[in-house]
Amino acid sequence: MTISTESRRAEMADFLRRRREALAPGDVGITVRDRRRTPGLRRDEVAARAHMSAVYYERLERGRGPVPSAAALGGLARALRLTADESEYLYRLAGQTAPALPEPPGFIDPGLLSALAAVSPSIPATITDELGTVVAQNSVNTALFGPIAGLGIRTANIVWRWFTEPSWRHWLEETDQHELTSRAYVADLRAVLARRADDPVVPGFVAALHEASEEFTAVWREHAVSALHCPRKRIDDERVGRLELDCTMMLSAQSSQRLMLLQPVPGTGTDERLAQLHKLTAA
Numbered sequence: 001m002t003i004s005t006e007s008r009r010a011e012m013a014d015f016l017r018r019r020r021e022a023l024a025p026g027d028v029g030i031t032v033r034d035r036r037r038t039p040g041l042r043r044d045e046v047a048a049r050a051h052m053s054a055v056y057y058e059r060l061e062r063g064r065g066p067v068p069s070a071a072a073l074g075g076l077a078r079a080l081r082l083t084a085d086e087s088e089y090l091y092r093l094a095g096q097t098a099p100a101l102p103e104p105p106g107f108i109d110p111g112l113l114s115a116l117a118a119v120s121p122s123i124p125a126t127i128t129d130e131l132g133t134v135v136a137q138n139s140v141n142t143a144l145f146g147p148i149a150g151l152g153i154r155t156a157n158i159v160w161r162w163f164t165e166p167s168w169r170h171w172l173e174e175t176d177q178h179e180l181t182s183r184a185y186v187a188d189l190r191a192v193l194a195r196r197a198d199d200p201v202v203p204g205f206v207a208a209l210h211e212a213s214e215e216f217t218a219v220w221r222e223h224a225v226s227a228l229h230c231p232r233k234r235i236d237d238e239r240v241g242r243l244e245l246d247c248t249m250m251l252s253a254q255s256s257q258r259l260m261l262l263q264p265v266p267g268t269g270t271d272e273r274l275a276q277l278h279k280l281t282a283a
Helices: 005-022 043-050 054-061 070-079 084-093 110-118 139-145 158-164 177-195 201-212 214-220 270-282
Strands: 125-128 134-137 233-237 241-251 258-264
Touching: 005 043, 005 054, 005 084, 043 054, 043 070, 070 084, 110 125, 110 134, 110 258, 125 139, 134 139, 139 270, 158 177, 158 201, 177 201, 177 214, 201 214, 241 270, 258 270
Parallel strands: none
Antiparallel strands: 125 134, 125 258, 233 241, 241 258
């Protein structure tokens, strides 16, 4: 059963009214000098904060008027101080997708961090943001690829290093893996750019990659778009030998961050070699 446009408007009207009534004037820096008969902000105060006319906002609360534009929805979300979940709900009521918001600097998704801690210590694992910046990694991942998490914005980013530091690819066998990996990174980055086109960080990151890497520009011109997938990796580690790894991605429901696990391919002996690497690095 589909929800009618009238029902969506009624839901939006009720949601806006209840969020407005739940927001105290002092929460948004409004000083009240007179006694109010109703709780929360007045309609004209919300309209002013959302940069729209009071008449238009009143029509929205009455379930009338045109469907708000993305700009109007963004203004309402800010004016009513909606959470990320509430903002997404408002956009969906209007038949639109809420723009993706970046996490604050230093943020690590707590759910993914708990999952990382629960992973077997011999399974290389990292948490990255959707641009590829590593925010956490376990010890065996550090043993394979070196310390990455916590370094500078560029140095901690695996996409940046992939395209700007050819020597950083030494751990991956010289086969079609390089081409597949390049295409996977670029196709995912295009999808991220579409979601966060209004966030200057993402277009700026893409522009910097164009300046730094002719390979990136060449792959970018192919205009492939897809969620990040990780092809099988074959790594020759000088300490334990050949590792054959399948990549599993876990996405968070609460953030845009990802947990990447490099799991041993069954029957290749990689599980024993990873266990040996873990013992060597834990000693």
